[in-house]
Amino acid sequence: MTVFPHDPPQDLARWGLHCFCLHARRTPQGVVRMDGNGRLLWLARAGAARDALPGSDSQLTLLEAFGLIARRGDRWHSTMPMVLATPLRDRLPGLAAPLLPGLVAARGAIADVLAPQGLAGHAPAVVFGHLLDGWFWDVLRARGLLPPDALDLAHPFWRGAVWAVWPPAAGSAGLNMVQGGQAALCMVWADATIADLRRLAADPATLAVLDHPPPGPLVQLPGGPAPMIRPGDPLDRLARQAAGALADAALPVLDDLAPLLPPGIAPDTARVILGHELIWHLAARLLPAPIPAAQAAFLRLDRGFQAPRAVLGQAPQREGHGARPEPSFQRAPWPSNAPCRSSNPMRPAAT
Template sequence: MDDLSKWGLYCFCLGARSTPHHVVEMDDNGRVLFHAREGTTRAELREHGIEPLESQLALLRAYGLLTVEGDRLTTAFPVLGPAEMESLRARVKPLAEKIVPEILADVSAIVDSLASAYGVLFGYVIDGLLWDRFRAVAALPGTELTLDRPYWNGAFWASYPPRAGATGTNEVAGAGAALTMVWTDPTVRALNRLADAPALRSALDRGELPLGPVTTSAGEEWRLTGDDGEPAIPVIRREDPVHEHGSRVADAIASALLRELPAFGPQWGEATLLIVAHELIWDLMAMLEAAGVVDRPVTFDDPAATPDALRAHLFVTVLPGAG
């Protein structure tokens, strides 16, 4: 598979204005990046039937995906092929199997306290609080946008075969509250349209959910509160039991992974922890599902899911000091 647009593409880039995925998928950029993973030249690309335009290369450079030094083109992010992924996943799975019994009681408490727990368990705890633990002891790439990185910042990698059914999180942060959206490939476009709705961000700045429908650019209506004005999605505060249980889950996962991480070596640079951790959290969720501890909503695999159904992917975190 000599086209990275067909691989799994993953970004640790919370707060991005525009992630690199669509750039990899444009034109034949995926093939350019595949053949440049260990460095290549324009002449070598022509041997594969690839003649990138200067505008293509400029866009790849602008998104931090390609370096150009003279006639040498080199992909600027980790690319993990089938052999590497087979080895990595074989080493991560036993670690996940050891962790599940340690976190089972706290995960069960979270599930029992929420009508729809999958999104909160993944987005708030396993793909949320966990990163706070890593930031406290390890150097994670910064995700804040800068003049040099105006579109996205953080880390990006490609792997093959892709992780089937992988989930990720995007966030819309206001001054008083943040809305987290747990996305999958079938649902990410609909969730992104919600994220772009101006009424949503202005309400979050006030530490609130918008009353009445939020209308997207596609004319979809999302109702995040009920007719009585009460939230129709989970709202989490630091003093809530969900946070307490989630903190213990995050502590257990972080401790176990950090003990084992040196054995993986620094082979993917600053992205090593991110790559290993993502494989681990996806394994953990799959094992918790297989054990019947948490149910994955059917909407996660439904590209036609309605905004009402997609509320299972959403929760709000009230920021410290807000109402």
């Protein structure tokens, strides 16, 4: 049950909606926003009889199929955590301050690697997209600390974590990827840059590079040169090492924040929610906002990432992938419903 000390909007469609679900075929945020479902879910936050809920039986069936509501006896209960984030964000500056020096050093080292190619300006995108919103989650996943995300008969659309947060995370970055035959285009977007990045992702020249990436540490995209990250190369090693240290330091912070969440949230889901609040906070202090579109993209060569990442620990094998399963993005310029700001931010699936 979610009980609030004061009144946020009584419609979850107006909240920040986030889904951390790498393999999703369809993410649930769009379902929450359609046909008054956000209001229905709000009314069912503490359980409600059918006659107290608006909408049709087909709406309830859809919400149930997406794992957003469950029937218990004669009452319907919302299953999506509803998080009032102000107490968390008030605590974060003091708790997160010791984490910043290591990340500042990693940002500088990444910029130094990129500088000989004239790409030092891309360091913020690599820090966010490959370290904070990439390897950080891979480390936690390899340690068995995140929810399972493999689709199955019981989870045909998405699996992972979904939550609503109020107030929304203002100005937070998001990561979206377009998967090609051999490489993924990784784009760190904000509202001010999303239109430019959509055009980049849809350009036939970009898609051709994803199928046939050139050798070397950079690639020419329609908007200019961008870094190419390969498994075990200097950029990958720096991001992996910094993310491992960040995970070690972050876990006690997440434990300190956990009592501020509503009761009843599973520990692995709580880590996803709190981990996102943490990396948004860190990114706001480390990186420009927004990252300019011309410096917001990089490529990641997919082949071979599994082997070096296996050293982090044994993770369940999923759908033929190793320790770091790759998201099942469609070959499309952009997902049809808004990118999973994991409204992710962060590490979306095909939203």
